[in-house]
Amino acid sequence: MSWMKRLYDVYENNSDVVGEFESRGEGQRFTLLPVSHVTQSAQIEVLLDREGNFFKARVVSKDEARTILPATLDSANRAGSKVAAYFLHDKLFYVAGDYLKYGGEEKRSANFPQYIDQMKGWATSEFTHRKVEHIYNYVKKGTVIEDLIAEKILFVDGNGKLVEKWTKQDDKKYGIEKPEIYKVVTGDSSEALVRFTILSETSNDPVVWEDKELFKAFQQYLANKMDKEAEVGLCYVTGQTIPLTERHGSRLRNAGDMSKLISSNDNTGFTYRGRFDKPNQAVQIGYDISQKAHSAMRWLIQRQGYRSDTRNFITFGVENPAVVQPFKGTLDIYNDPMGLMTGIGMVENEKEYTNLVIAEQVQQAFKGKKHNFEIEGIDHIIVMAVDAATTGRLAIVYYQELDSRLFLDRLSHWHDTCKWHQSYYDAVNKKTVSYVGTPSTYHIVESVYGERADEKVKKELYTRLLPCIVDRAVIPKDIVMTIFSRVKNPMGFNKDLSNPTGEWQRTLNIACALIKKQYEKEEIDMALDLENQSRDYLFGRLLGVAEVFETNELKRKNDPRATNAMRYFNAFTQHPARVWMTIQKQLHPYKIRPSKFSQRYINLFQEIEDNIKFNDMNNNALGPQFLLGYSSQIRSLYTKQEQKEENENGTN
Structure with missing residues (x-):
């Protein structure tokens, strides 16, 4: 269980950023989740006044939809028609007591009662929070859909039934354009996730789904219940006697991913039958440990992971997760170092930019970072890849653990031995940029198999290249021969063959880098060797x-x-x-x-x-x-x- 212990340590070392949202590029926001919480995308936001009465509502845009929800093990793992409500925020047919009144399906009649019973338990406990009480007092009135209709967020037809989907005919029928809610909800409008918040009393009062005090209140409430109900035993990860869990996190790679790394829900199949009588005889993991380890993996994948088809790769430090990624090329590290290039500025002189300076400065940065670790102590660096063979089972297909100095040594060696002259077209400045360096793994894969190759083939090549980067393994000969075969047929490339940034020239340069790596013992120079x-x-x-x-x-x-x-x-x-x-x-x-x-x-x-x-x-x-x-x-x-x-x- 080394991988789980390392992920648990990552969570503990970064506990100060729990609940703090950040973003990567132009994608959605993400955060290191609090224990017993999940994230979902909300489509409707209901604002209550300070007394807990309806104030107003709005449709939530996709770029701000990420919402932290308090969750039980049942709700975090719910699927299909299973009734398992989240706390506070949930889909409309869970939080709306008037769902059936507006034409809701009878098969969902049990959803609201379970939701409101859960809310009552928390709102009336010693671990409640004033915001929880306000939300509970509002939703128990059973007027959520009524208020949203009055606010023109939702719409009803001539029979007073909720309009679940909006068609082009409805534009003419109701005399208005398609309302926003029907643009952001992929299914029926009753499946929109509703989140609640309270009018702020002070300027620094956080919204409900980012309130750390509320997170702690729910954790205390749930822990109190678990102390009474959960099985206590020896955790195989920490060696402590603590409350255990047989149910572990899903949604690790994305919001719709139900695959799990640890699963024992099949007591009639072959998950553990024939070897054990009960799943906890195979492994025992503490609830808190499992929650933190899975949250850390989810956070790392969103924060700095790389995906190829269904396979996700993550590289992280246990003490400091921000480490240079092995899949990056020399120029990527130079421009986007993930903390590696601190103190080394960009080269402004264009002539300097076109010679060896990039490769040389990246090598100096590796040495400087290694020196920092020697002063501050060793950090454990983990390189791992996960993939799902089926929709329900996730597997670790690659795992390597190194100390930071060895990791940097091997990255430095990769960038020093697998480099060649590279060129690309800078569309912003409208010029060709040439440099000496190692191509990124993405460009290697694209060059070996071509852009149209099957994604399943590409992801295997990523995995095969990892040992070459982090273990100093020899480049497999078939990889070199495959790209050699592509380069040998320049007339098969569509773009200008003489263009230094054209597809064939780029493939040639990458092929030369791989060939130089294959013959690294011969120390072939990039300059013409007479x-x-x-x-x-x-x-x-x-x-x-x-x-x-x-x-x-x-x-x-x-x-x-x-x-x-x-x-x-x-x-x-x-x-x-x-x-x-x-x-x-x-x-x-x-x-x-x-x-x-x-x-x-x-x-x-x-x-x-x-x-x-x-x-x-x-x-x-x-x-x-x-x-x-x-x-x-x-x-x-x-x-x-x-x-x-x-x-x-x-x-x-």
């Missing part, structure tokens, strides 16, 4: 020279055609000696044109060919290092060409 006598590397250089040579000639004539190097790229990797003769013939018209420019390339062709051994000039297929030679040679030629143009412009 000493590298590898057959694959030299043939890559030959094709790179041919590509630049013909590209410049076609530009001189304003010819938009693809080069022969591109058109024969795949064939060249399969039969290099034979196809090279074909490419040479195609380049002959450019070679015979007398110029210093063409002679330079002719000499370079001869120099590389002289380095290829006689026995290596054959038609055996080329390996992945071919791409490293190709990419390095092209970059070297274009860099020299740019320098020459700059010198000429400077002279003029």
Whole structure:
């Protein structure tokens, strides 16, 4: 139960932010939930005055809909037609005593009685709260729907029955446009979740669903009941004798997720039958421990998790959850460090931004963060992934626990050994940005399989790459060969092949990073290596020279055609000696044109060919290092060409 203990510790270490809402990007708000509470999206908000009378109501927009609800184990895990009311806030057919009066379904006749009985128990107990009493005194009147109709939040038809769905015909029938409530509720209007609050007495008086005093009051009320009713036993997580629970949290990955990591609700199937007589013979976990651990996981997934298909990945520190995420690329860490890059500012000079500075500064940041941990003490870093094989069962498909210094060492190693020249188009500043760094795992996956690949295949690749990042495992050969096979067919890419930020060029750069990682023991340099006598590397250089040579000639004539190097790229990797003769013939018209420019390339062709051994000039297929030679040679030629143009412009 190590994972649960670590998540429980995360909750305890971050107890000061319990109930504090935060947001991630443009998504909905989230929070580390108090024990015995859940979050739901509310569609209707009812405001009561300080005496508990109806004051007004409004439809809640989606961006502010997240609402914390006090919950029992039954209500937190309710599904289908099961009657299990939340406290305070719930769906309309639970909180409205006049639901049946306005045409409600008879099968829901038991919902309000259970809700109001629960509310009465809390409102009249020693652990009540004035806001709870006001809400209870209001809902027991049974006028919720009546008040919402009067407020023009809900609408009734000619028979006085609640309009559950609004159609286009209703626009003409009632002479108004579709009301807001029918825009935010996905089902019937009676399924809208209603939340209650009280007119503030002071400027800092929180709304009901964010009132920490009210959270504590409910926890005390529920704990008092559990002390009398719950089974007490040895918790396998903490080793303490405390109230236990056999029911554990769901909705970990999203609000509609009913999958559970721990479940024993099938006493007639094979969950534990044949091994144990009762579920608590398999495992015993304290109620408070389970609540906090599951809340911590839910919070971490919402706060810093990454999702691929049905699989969610989270990386967090036990003492400080904000750690650099292993799936991020070098540029991602540089721009969005999650606390890693403190003290290192963005580079303003554009020329600095295009060289090694990004990779170097990220490496310095790793060292600085590691030094901080050495001073402050070791933090435990957890990397885990969860996925659901069925709708009801969630599994931990990857789990690794490291101390912080080892974690940073391994991330640093990944970013140092799996880097290559990368480019992307900055749409804001409308320019191409080039840098040296490691691609993000997202871009690796997209490049290996393509954007249209099955999501189930992609999520498996994310999981397979994790050990390469956090365990220093070798890149699986099939991954490198798959992306190599894609790059070998540039004509299969739709976008401009010569565009440095085009799909093929980006895929080539990422392939080179993975190949460099695969051959990391050979310490292949990103710069052109004139000493590298590898057959694959030299043939890559030959094709790179041919590509630049013909590209410049076609530009001189304003010819938009693809080069022969591109058109024969795949064939060249399969039969290099034979196809090279074909490419040479195609380049002959450019070679015979007398110029210093063409002679330079002719000499370079001869120099590389002289380095290829006689026995290596054959038609055996080329390996992945071919791409490293190709990419390095092209970059070297274009860099020299740019320098020459700059010198000429400077002279003029």
